Amino acid sequence: MDSLQPSVAFPVVEERPPIRLLFTALLLVMLLGALDQTIVSTALPTIVGELGGLESLSWVVTSYLLTSTIVVPLYGKFGDLFGRKVVIQASILIFLAGSVLCGVAQDMTQLIVLRALQGLGGGGLMVVTMAAIADVIPPAERGRYQGLFGGVFGLATVVGPLLGGFIVEHLSWRWIFYINVPLGVLALIVIGLVFKPHVAHVKHKIDYMGAAFLAASLTCIILFTSQGGTLLPWSSPQLWFTLVLGFITLGGFIYEERLADEPIMPLELFRERTFVLSGLIGFIVGFSLFGAITFLPLYLQVAKGSTPSQAGLQILPMMAGILSTSIISGRLISRIGKYRWFPICGTALVACGMFLMSTLQLTTPLHTMYLFMLLLGLGLGMVMQVLVLAVQNAVPFKNVGVATSGATLFRSIGGSVGVATFGAIFTNGLQSRLADTMPPGAELPRSMGPTTVEHLPAALRHTYLNAFAGSMHVVFLVAGAVVLLAFALSWFMQDKPLRK
Structure with missing residues (x-):
């Protein structure tokens, strides 16, 4: 009868990957994503001084936050569907590509667009690394590991502005992006060698339409708030059309969430x-x-x-x-x-x-x-x-x-x-x-x-x-x-x- 019992969910300790090494790599990935939300803040005045575009200053931060926010629920589903390892690797590669391109940006428009690309990878760095712990750590042991992730996020909030200011003053603002590359490559190598997820992949129906509606709605509303009275006068029909379109697509998002089998935000x-x-x-x-x-x-x-x-x-x-x-x-x-x-x-x-x-x-x-x-x-x-x-x-x-x-x-x-x-x-x-x-x-x-x-x-x-x-x-x-x-x-x- 014992032979008919299902196998346990987690392998014995000897078969696990080197947990400390893997966990250090995952912490490094988390740190990369968290740092990029704050490291830019002290560099913004210098960036504006070199590239111009004071009226677009906030978009250097907003574009990253916007894209990284929208892709978070999608990365969670991708991790279940394709496996956490390949999704972490893909998000790191996208993030590093965006980082390098941000470092060579020649004007404010280029930097804003490339920060959005960086955010597409950055959104996956944090959410998938948190989920990856479930692949290699039994439930009874997860609490202390997850707590360290919270500590890293708090550390990034403190260290980000400090590190950004130091790099800008002693190197160049471009190095706040280049510094991601060696750290990201190191994390990629370690994850590739020691991360062997064993949890069966879960089939999901990914709510692409809901994500598209949410992205369109947020983009329109943020364009309205950022352009009103600055790039466009408040009397501009184009400005108010943007707001109306934002509310229409928000309505589309709500309607889609009512119909979706696996909605991004269950109503x-x-x-x-x-x-x-x-x-x-x-x-x-x-x-x-x-x-x-x-x-x-x-x-x-x-x-x-x-x-x-x-x-x-x-x-x-x-x-x-x-x-x-x-x-x-x-x-x-x-x-x-x-x-x-x-x-x-x-x-x-x-x-x-x-x-x-x-x-x-x-x-x-x-x-x-x-x-x-x-x-x-x-x-x-x-x-x-x-x-x-x-x-x-x-x-x-x-x-x-x-x-x-x-x-x-x-x-x-x-x-x-x-x-x-x-x-x-x-x-x-x-x-x-x-x-x-x-x-x-x-x-x-x-x-x-x-x-x-x-x-x-x-x-x-x-x-x-x-x-x-x-x-x-x-x-x-x-x-x-x-x-x-x-x-x-x-x-x-x-x-x-x-x-x-």
Whole structure:
């Protein structure tokens, strides 16, 4: 009878691949994907100074976030269908090709398009590596390995701006992309040699139509938010047609999700109040987080005259705040079994931090700014991971995976829309202020990086910096107002007993 029993799901320890070596390679892959979401922030002012296109600055970040967000659910299905190993290798190759091409970009348009290509690979780096652990680690041992992935993501959030600033200052902004190549090749070699997945492939029906509708909708909505009042006047029929098309394709996405056998976002999840509230709050938190990470280094380098590496160091208070409260809130929730008050307190702190940032003047001491950034980070850390925990605790076990992906998707979409919106608000404000205050006959250079601003005539530099700071005030003021909406939504969250 024993011979008729099915074989165990996991091989004995001796037959496993070298777990530590493989896991190190997977961590390296995760680090590559996570770093590229933040490493560019301190390099953006230098990139604008060389390539021009200040009005398109936010799209260097947005294009990567947009494409990497859209392909996440597809990579999950591809991993089940074709096997995790080949999908990881393919995503690394796409990411590395995009990295090399970004490094040789000759203008802002090329860089934006190539960042989108890089994002197509980057979206797979994180989601497939997380899933790959299930191929080689038994369930009882997975927790400690998955926890290290979370640590790497947090590390990338802190190290990214620092590393980006150091590379820009001592090498060239192009090396923030080239540095991916040796690390990615090393990960490719190790994965190719030691990753031997043994889990049977699962046949899926991939919702390509849903992904296409989602991509079209997000692209149209982000184009509307980023071009309104900057590249196109608000009265432009083309601009409003873009928004209408975005809502039409959003309707197409919802309709497709109702019919799809395996939808990207099962509509039944929206019957769960916790999922809806967590998604909306997560969208707003992503909106604030990526907007702050993108525009704070710009403010520090232009308004405060910081070097790229100094700017990376100067936003450490915000990153330290995020890391500390992420860890502390997780431990407290495990101890007390309640989580509702963390999003409430966190969004309140984020709103206060944003409103305080909107009061910054050119003469504001840096230590005051550090305090505001710390407050902002403490609030963000209290919200991000708690929302995922709340969703996982609220939905049935069979929907935990897709609900977690959905919560992450909302936050990533918020980041894409936030960076584009902040970019439009900043550019529109800067252009209008300069038009009102520039001396007659004065002209600014096409490329306005920190070095260019520093070498402007004194009177013109003063005019530009005042316009720049005033535009940043509006960015943070709008962000604070939006976060107040998340604060209001947080009060409707319910504490549900944590499942054992």
